[in-house]
Amino acid sequence: MTGLETALDTAPDAAPGLDAHLVVARDAFRLDVHLTAAPGEVVALLGPNGAGKTTALRALAGLTPLGGGHTRLAGVDLEDPGRRRYTPPERRPVGVVFQDYLLFPHLSALDNVAFGLRCQGVGRREARVAAAEWLERVGLAEHTGVKPGRLSGGQAQRVALARALATHPRLLLLDEPLAALDARTRVETRATLRRHLADFDGVAVVITHDPLDAMVLADRLTVIEAGRAVQDGTPAEVARHPRTDYVARLVGLNLYRGTASPGGVELAAGQRLVVAELPDAAEVFVAFPPSAVTLYRSRPDGSPRNLWQVEVDGMELHGDTVRVELTGPVPLLADVTPLAVAELELAPGRPVWAAVKATEARAYPA
Template identity: 70%
Template sequence: MTKPTAPADRGFADEGPDKGLDARLVVHRGAFHLDVALTAAPGDVVALLGPNGAGKTTALRTLAGLTPLSAGGHLRLDGAALDRTPPESRPVGVVFQDYLLFPHLTALDNVAFGPRCQGAGKAEARAQAAAWLDRMGLAEHAGAKPRRLSGGQAQRVALARALATHPRLLLLDEPLAALDARTRLDVRAQLRRHLADFEAVAVLVTHDPLDAMVLADRLVVIEHGRVVQDGTPSDIARHPRTDYIAQLVGLNLYRGQAEGHTVRLDAGPAITTTEDLDGPVFVAFPPGAVTLYRDRPTGSSARNLWQCRVGGLETHGDQIRADLTGELPLAADLTTVAAAELDLQPGAPVWATVKATQTHAYPA
């Protein structure tokens, strides 16, 4: 296999203390305002998460140069200011959600397009493209046009096309959204391996928490154009700080004032925890920690007991998730057998218990 060639010198530093991404993405567009600080070192994979309309795509377009920065924003990559650099001159590769492969070109020529734009001759560009396709396990599909490729193959061709320009910043916009569930599992694992080998900064936008947890080293959660939480996947999964994040990672989340082992919620009853804290805190516990009863339990050792009503039921994986209202709104997971034995129906009264040892309290 021909080894992909080293990037041409385009005036961007490869070494030194300024390596990586240093950006403050400020965009004012009508009533929407984005203000997101984003830094990353070479080799980092950062996932931008957030609900629809939070500003994830605007942030990605701003990094690519497709949306201009507003006053107060800046964008530096490897120490070079890119604020006024046109998109085509930035050392940035983009994998779009729908891949946007050129339909009239073969996989080989799609990948060779970038090197050709950078001044490589036709033979050299095609040799580089062949090397990238080989690296992606697509050598036998070099002559195929996009319509003959599967979704997973098209995704890998799009990734090879982006990497063939030797970007210092790789942007991935919902890179797995167009794939069916079965293909997604395989391509996610392949993409993780390719990102692990990428030596520059990668930023991906996704609405899927599993994609983010598997692919990224760091999660940046955006709501209403602002960063609400930034950390490793494990830290964010254990310490959600907004309702959106709690729902994303599958936790019940509450805020209140701690007095020792008791947390008095801002809206609702108190929760007993094992942590000994004082002051503003969050309390979280998984839906699987909730046990339901139709009558008030008498022999339960659980310290937390609330009277609720079933607001709704839905299938959640191989379990039933009950949405409960009442003293404490919460979600509870139980087996289909347990749901049948309890004769759970919307509107049914229930008692919910959670052991203190299954809660987790941490400073707000």
């Protein structure tokens, strides 16, 4: 047992699974993100391309040294530039499943899984026995002698997962684990991966840009944009209360920020949104789904309390409905049926009236 393993095994039970402050500067980009997770917790680091997700993964793995901050696992410092502490990747109790899996093409599935154990000094026979057990766990007992080139995408992903788990890591990192799979395989593999993550007693961090992968796989989401964390919470909390336009688009909501006033919210552009209930806060977000937006060819009778004349900017098929992008005093997304598209004669540049009931708009503190 190494000194690091001894330190991890003797760390106080109250120590957090993962406590990281990742600071990395690269050219004009700077990552500055706090990331915490308890043992047994799956955290998804969600964000658009270029947000810094892969940089964060490489920093946690020790592949990219920190410029500041720290990485602690079970209360033990793996890295702390301020104290000149740095644990190289091969000495960290970290397993990584890379986006392209990075299986050794000349090795069988069995020897790919055994590789990490052999690097830890485990004997060849013992490593192969353990590897066979892990392949059985992931449903690949009949594929021990198969090389990566003859495996399907889902099978290769499971081999990479078994290789990462076989070394009994305290931290498991998965970089876009389902991105290389086709749509059908992705559904099956996502469910399988979720079951394996549920059985993992260490900390798991999933790096993804796909909101569905994040919502299904993770217990908690940390959303990053431009190298900064912009939101953290359970999938349900993030979906109900988005705090940026990026998150709102991911979960399919219209989102606005403004100042609460009696009966409504004053938006920055001078428009007003009437809502049924207001929180006890001065600055608030207001959100509602595109399905809550009703479109009319002419100004409707009764004058709904939230009513604007807008213009169709674009349309695209969205499941069984058509998502209409609208520009005007309050930019909107609206979901309508294909029949409504025909009846309203919707087309780019077409002026329409948009209405939202006050009871459909949800306000929460900014």
